[in-house]
Amino acid sequence: MCPHAPPLRRSLPPEGAEPALGRPGGWLVVPPHAPPLRRSGLSGLAVVRGDVSSPRPVQPDPAKGERGLPRNRPSTTIKRRATMSFGNNPFLRRPAVLITFAWSLYLGVAQAQPHAVQDGDFTLRSSVVSSLSIAEDTARSHGITPGEHTAVINVMVQKNVDGAQWPVAANVRATRTSLAGVQRDISLREVEAQGRVTYLGTFDFVPREVLDFAITAHVDPASPVLNLSFRERMNPTQLPSPTR
Missing domain, CATH: 2.60.40.3340 (Domain of unknown function DUF4426)
Structure with a gap:
């Protein structure tokens, strides 16, 4: 760094933000009334270096033992209804x-x-x-x-x-x-x-x-x-x- 360069200004985190996992210097915006965050399987909106204009989804880091939320299984309700709608067949x-x-x-x-x-x-x-x-x-x-x-x-x-x-x-x-x-x-x-x-x-x-x-x-x-x-x-x- 040049000795005559002006000192770096560190961007402040947005209000109510917490550090985002897997993104050094990134912040996670948390609503005021949201429940406590889980450090394992964290999923939310990340704001990188204080930029609140372009939120991006946080991806878990497998190298750190982070796991994503389980995927929802496809619902069989539609198939079951179609099978049982014998009386509704025109x-x-x-x-x-x-x-x-x-x-x-x-x-x-x-x-x-x-x-x-x-x-x-x-x-x-x-x-x-x-x-x-x-x-x-x-x-x-x-x-x-x-x-x-x-x-x-x-x-x-x-x-x-x-x-x-x-x-x-x-x-x-x-x-x-x-x-x-x-x-x-x-x-x-x-x-x-x-x-x-x-x-x-x-x-x-x-x-x-x-x-x-x-x-x-x-x-x-x-x-x-x-x-x-x-x-x-x-x-x-x-x-x-x-x-x-």
């Missing part, structure tokens, strides 16, 4: 989806592939399943004898009433046609349960054969005639193994 609140879902549960069917056609306010739905996929008590209550070569066809006609789909009675006819062109009628019977009307029918099939189904439904003279056609491959099924 797709599941749609009446048509709920009725179709309840219909499948009512029949005890887990492998049904639904088909549908809509004309105006009316919707015609149908599905074909193996008789072995229906619960035993449900099959027994509807007079269905399960068999590995027996299938069940389900038919439902719904009417749109104020945005809700209501099952209604109709004149329904169903046929099945093989690839060889042999057509046969499927006898349907009306079943009313839990406030909904469905039509059930059984028929025999050959494993792996492909059948074309044609369904016609007419609710009343003022309503349109609904026609639904679809193709199904009848996969082989097996009877459950006997229990001893």
